[in-house]
Amino acid sequence: MRRLLPDPGETSIDELLDGYHPFESPPAGRPFVGANMITTLDGRASIQGRSKDLGSEVDSEFLVKLRRRFDAVMVGAGTIRAERYGRIVRDADARAKRERIGLSPDPLAVIISGRLDLPFDAPIFTCGAGEVLIFTSSDQPVPETATPTRVKQVNGPIAIEKVLGHLRNECGIRAVLCEGGPQLFGQLEAADAVDDLFLTISPELVGGEPSPRILEGTLTEPRRKRLEELLEHDGELFARYRPRR
Numbered sequence: 001m002r003r004l005l006p007d008p009g010e011t012s013i014d015e016l017l018d019g020y021h022p023f024e025s026p027p028a029g030r031p032f033v034g035a036n037m038i039t040t041l042d043g044r045a046s047i048q049g050r051s052k053d054l055g056s057e058v059d060s061e062f063l064v065k066l067r068r069r070f071d072a073v074m075v076g077a078g079t080i081r082a083e084r085y086g087r088i089v090r091d092a093d094a095r096a097k098r099e100r101i102g103l104s105p106d107p108l109a110v111i112i113s114g115r116l117d118l119p120f121d122a123p124i125f126t127c128g129a130g131e132v133l134i135f136t137s138s139d140q141p142v143p144e145t146a147t148p149t150r151v152k153q154v155n156g157p158i159a160i161e162k163v164l165g166h167l168r169n170e171c172g173i174r175a176v177l178c179e180g181g182p183q184l185f186g187q188l189e190a191a192d193a194v195d196d197l198f199l200t201i202s203p204e205l206v207g208g209e210p211s212p213r214i215l216e217g218t219l220t221e222p223r224r225k226r227l228e229e230l231l232e233h234d235g236e237l238f239a240r241y242r243p244r245r
């Protein structure tokens with residue numbers, strides 16, 4: 001892997017993430033928020049309804065290792081429906097390493113769902129490990145799941161600022177990684193609550209099929225970012241953007 005910015009040279013994912021401790025610096029009233037997204041060259045966020053096949057093995061490795069640095073991993077219902085999901089940190093050594101840097105072995109899995117139309121047969125609910133917290137405006141009961149699952153029922157629309165406040169103040173979450181999808185990412189950006197955006201640019205054009213962009217929803221104005229870091233592997237670009245606050 002080549003680092004193009006800030007100091008050109010060879011690097012690795014481990015070197016890159018070594019010492020990345022977002023949980024050490026939560027802003028007031030909410031967790032530190034990282035977002036990890038992938039786009040094609042023509043701005044698409046999925047192929048045939050999924051994002052899994054957009055990235056290379058290096059991108060998957062980056063995703064897996066980035067998760068190890070956060071107290072919680074958050075996704076929207078659309079992403080759970082499309083990608084399903086299993087245990088967030090599957091590797092036992094990685095869970096032990098998390099504990100050594102002051103994190104719980106398993107990150108809290110946070111799901112935002114209006115309708116509670118979730119795949120309760122997906123491994124994340126059936127594996128029995130870790131914990132899931134669902135924010136929903138539905139009053140439907142949640143089926144019994146092997147993985148401990150809590151529900152925070154919200155009256156009316158779910159405001160992302162309130163979700164973040166709840167995670168920080170009621171759950172002690174210091175850093176949360178949002179893995180999408182586009183609607184949830186859009187709400188976080190609209191709230192100006194993304195502290196680190198890890199964006200993979202896949203070197204391919206996918207064309208025609210309907211597919212979202214990485215951000216769906218409305219921003220009151222264009223949000224210009226500062227490029228903090230840029231890496232390259234086999235034509236795939238890995239950028240880290242920070243806000244210009």
Ligand SMILES: NC(=O)c1ccc[n+]([C@@H]2O[C@H](COP(=O)([O-])OP(=O)(O)OC[C@H]3O[C@@H](n4cnc5c(N)ncnc54)[C@H](OP(=O)(O)O)[C@@H]3O)[C@@H](O)[C@H]2O)c1
Pocket residue numbers: 036037038039044045046049050051052075076077078079080082083112113114115116117137157158159160179180181182183184185187212214216
């Ligand atoms: N390229 C990438 O980096 C990336 C990352 C993740 C996903 N994806 C792709 O994106 C697609 C899914 O897109 P998406 O925008 O639907 O994903 P999403 O943001 O994960 O899910 C949107 C859904 O989440 C629920 N939701 C989100 N915010 C809410 C709120 N404030 N209040 C209530 N409900 C809320 C709603 O579901 P309900 O009301 O129906 O429960 C909404 O329809 C899939 O094809 C997936 O593969 C791409």
